[in-house]
Amino acid sequence: MAIFVYTAHDLVGDVVESDEMQPQWFLEAAVPYASCHPEAPLWWPAMLGGERFVARFVFDDADGIEHDIQRADDAQLAGLLALAQP
Template identity: 60%
Template sequence: MTTTKPPPRLYTVIFPIEGSGSGQRVLLGLKKRGMGKGLWNGFGGKLEPGETLDDCAHRELQEECGLEAKDLCYVGVLFMICSHHDDLTIFVYTARDLVGSVVESDEMAPQWFTTDKLPYDGCHREARLWWPTMLNGSLFVARFVFTQDDCIQHNIEHVDRARLTQLLSQPGP
C-alpha cells in the first residue's frame, strides 16, 4: 500500500537587518520552546487559516520580538523535504525599516549579531548553507532533503524576482 504525504506545511521566517558592509547586523532569536528549541533563527512560524504570507511574517515578527517591519522584502523560499515528518515550505523575508523596541517573548530571546560573527554552531545545520545568500541580498530558492539525522542533499538556486513571485502563488517543490 502506498502512502502519500500531505501537502507541505507553510511557514514564514523574517530576518531584521540593519547597517551594511562589515557593520551589517541581523537580529536573531534564541528559540525557547517548540520546534528548534535552543537554536538561533529568524522570527517566524506557521501560516494561519485566512492569513496571507506577508500577514504571517508581520504577525510573527511582532509576537516574537516586538518589532514592526515597514519594508517587508520577500527574498527566498526553502523547500524542506523530510523523511521523518511533514515537508515544510518556508518563505523567507528581510526587513530594514523597523519600528518599535526589541523585546524578549515567551518564545524567543532576541539578540543582534554582526554578519561576520553569526552563531552558526547554535543554528539549524542548513543555516550556514543559505544565510550567506540571503544576507548578501540575492534572491533564492533552496531545496533540502533530510533524513531523521542529517541533510543529505541540498541545492540553492539564485533566481530573479519574477520566478520568486511565481512561487508565492504555487508554493511547492
C-alpha cells in the same frame, strides 16, 4: 514544507522577546551558526548578502543535508508565492 523568508532594513522600535524566541543581535561575521538549525550556514550567507534565492533541503535521519540553492528572479518568486496561496 515551504518557507518564505523576508528581510527588513532600517527598522525602528524595540525588538521584543516572545515564547518562541529571545532576539539577539550579531555582527555578520559573528553569527553563531553552531547554535542554529543545521541548514542555516548554507542559506544565511546568501540572505545576509541580499540575494534572492530558492533553496531546497532534504534532511536524512543522520542529520545529513542534501541541498540546492539557486538565485531567483521576480517571475520565479511570484510563481512560488502563487502556489503558496490557499
